[in-house]
Amino acid sequence: MAKTIDALISEYFQTGTLQDLPNKLFINGEWVSASTTKTIESKDPGNGKVFASVSAGQAEDIDKAVKAARDAFINVWRDMKPSKRGHILSKAAEILEQKADYFAVVEALDSGKPLDEAKGDVASSVGALRYYAGCADKIQGDTFPLGDGVFSFSSVDPVGVTAHIIPWNYPLATTLRGVAPALAAGCTAVVKPAEQTSLTALMLADVFVEAGLPDGVYNVITGTGAEAGSPLVNHPEVQHITFTGSVGTGTLVMDAAAKNINSVTLELGGKSPIVALADCDLEKTAEGVLWAIFYNAGQICSAGSRLVVERTIHRELVDRIVEKTSQLKAGHALTNPNYGAINSIEQLEKIDGFVERAKARGITVACGGERIKTKETENGWFYAPTIMDDVPMDDELVQQEIFGPVLTVQVVDSLEEAIKAANCTDFALAAGVYTQNISHALKLSKSIDSGQVTVNDYWAGGIEVPFGGNRSSGIGREKGLEALRNYVTTKAITMTF
Structure with missing residues (x-):
């Protein structure tokens, strides 16, 4: 038995x-x-x-x-x-x-x-x-x-x-x-x-x-x-x-x-963007972005690791995501926390290196930005859910795959800028779009170079849906x-x- x-x-x-x-x-x-x-x-x-x-x-x-x-x-x-x-x-x-x-x-x-x-x-x-x-x-x-x-x-x-x-x-x-x-x-x-x-x-x-x-x-x-x-x-x-x-x-x-x-x-792998336009449902978008980057502690090829957000909603949306991030509690896998460990010490050190270099360049840390050291996690490999805010397009946080729980925020002023920001890396694996305007959703879906695009639900799809990337993905x-x-x-x- x-x-x-x-x-x-x-x-x-x-x-x-x-x-x-x-x-x-x-x-x-x-x-x-x-x-x-x-x-x-x-x-x-x-x-x-x-x-x-x-x-x-x-x-x-x-x-x-x-x-x-x-x-x-x-x-x-x-x-x-x-x-x-x-x-x-x-x-x-x-x-x-x-x-x-x-x-x-x-x-x-x-x-x-x-x-x-x-x-x-x-x-x-x-x-x-x-x-x-x-x-x-x-x-x-x-x-x-x-x-x-x-x-x-x-x-x-x-x-x-x-x-x-x-x-x-x-x-x-x-x-x-x-x-x-x-x-x-x-x-x-x-x-x-x-x-x-x-x-x-x-x-x-x-x-x-x-x-x-x-x-x-x-x-x-x-x-x-x-x-x-x-x-x-x-x-x-x-x-x-x-x-x-x-x-x-x-x-x-x-x-x-x-x-x-x-x-x-x-x-x-990828450096997948989530484009949030000014007309998006803020609560639904914040929840979607949270799990797009922090599910499996961000160790997903298609993780939504970049938030491309219109300036008019930038502050409110990021603040909502930061608030939700505070509800994630790390722990041993078998205690079934809602946030898990990094798979290896080598990967943990790689993630930490990206964030420490960004701090040295003056990039704003909206939350996280450090290893987690609590009684429950002190001997394991845990990194805090991290949001790096208002990052320039040419920064390594935007351009390179971190493969960890680090969300990079890019602020834009128009639909055209959003498309440019979404396509600004060598990767083209996945993308997410949050908007209530069907015309904008269709334009973004067509214009973003990626193997798959989801609208208003980042992890939509299943075994029935083809998966893969273009270019370096x-x-x-x-x-x-x-x-x-x-x-x-x-x-x-x-x-x-």
């Missing part, structure tokens, strides 16, 4: 860990030891303590996983009836839902996010499996009208072995955002989770085994980017790479893909039917008679 959430929380606080956490690699349907005895520690961001460890996979392990995935693709998965593939994914969704409490507790511990946020991540992961389970038998070709005596049609075929490099901010959800459509399309997968948050990608292997997924279709190699990630993206038998992470690493992934003439899906789209395009090729067949 599965342990309840309360039992799991009690076990953790009593022992400092949880029983039966995975610590091996998963290759060809089996838990196997890595080719080295080296391990990587998993630390709880809420208290800075080690609570688990995983294997440090190497190039040799990657090679075994890719070959297993290649064999499974050729011999089993590619030619399996699509409806049967969908049935297996649907069964996996059902099993993951049954184990949701366990996954949520582990995800919260590994990432530092509040338990309720982790529960939401698991629920969205279940939804991704169900969505793509329903897509498996609906991937189809077309016919082309060439006239009498000619029959031309296309088949849509899976690309083969796919590599998935997973970030640390949404470990389970990002894994399934790529793996679910890949498997639905008939591809096999080798997953390299972030070394900080490897556990739920490993745990997912048992879900797939129980659901009846054939050996070799889903493989997980934990390890560092240099020792496991690089050999994976450079492997000649990988046909597609799905990567979420920094621009610098994404460039290296593109270089590796180019050498093997592979396709890529790159989601490389990446290439390709995930989620929705659009994601299936990443994992298939089109073959044209023409016959004369």
Whole structure:
């Protein structure tokens, strides 16, 4: 019988860990030891303590996983009836839902996010499996009208072995955002989770085994980017790479893909603007901005990290957001606060560096601007929800991704200035618009360069809606039917008679 959430929380606080956490690699349907005895520690961001460890996979392990995935693709998965593939994914969704409490507790511990946020991540992961389970038998070709005596049609075929490099901010959800459509399309997968948050990608292997997924279709190699990630993206038998992470690493992934003439899906972060016009609903806007930047402590690629606000409402809107920010209380993930930890000490120091440099330049701190040190948080990695006010367009707070709970405010005097400010960075991932004027909403939605725009609700959307960025924010789209395009090729067949 599965342990309840309360039992799991009690076990953790009593022992400092949880029983039966995975610590091996998963290759060809089996838990196997890595080719080295080296391990990587998993630390709880809420208290800075080690609570688990995983294997440090190497190039040799990657090679075994890719070959297993290649064999499974050729011999089993590619030619399996699509409806049967969908049935297996649907069964996996059902099993993951049954184990949701366990996954949520582990995800919260590994990432530092509040338990309720982790529960939401698991629920969205279940939804991704169900969505793509329903897509498996609906991937189809077309016919082309060439006239009498000619029959031309296309088949849509899976690309083969796919590599998935997973970030640390949404470990389970990002894994399934790529793996679910890949498997639905008939591809096999080798997953390299972030070394900080490897556990739920490993745990997912048992879900797939129980659901009846054939050996070799889903493989997980934990390890560092240099020792496991690089050999994976450079492997000649990988046909597609799905990567979420920094621009610098994404460039290296593109270089590796180019050498093997592979396709890529790159989601490389953002500096997403929220445009608040003078006619917006101030209360709704303040609440929307609050969670756009402070959900998951701002550690979201598409976080609304810039507020572009018309001057006539600037002071009142910022004051409202500051007031709401005071209601956020940090704490350990398993105490379910409404504001969580930073995932690592390295990320905490990066965030702190951005703010300290801004202070030295004379940028106004509307609230926050320091590490949180309370009895509940003294040993963990916490940074106060921070608002930097009236920041010049060329400042690094505007131009660079901080990836933390720091909102940068840009003040403008017109719709045209708002569009210019929204588009002033190299990133183009997401954007939000708050206005009650439909014409302004449409103009902004069309004029802002980004992969997606939401109006009057920053986190509107779901697994059905394509997600991805332009320019430095990446290439390709995930989620929705659009994601299936990443994992298939089109073959044209023409016959004369």
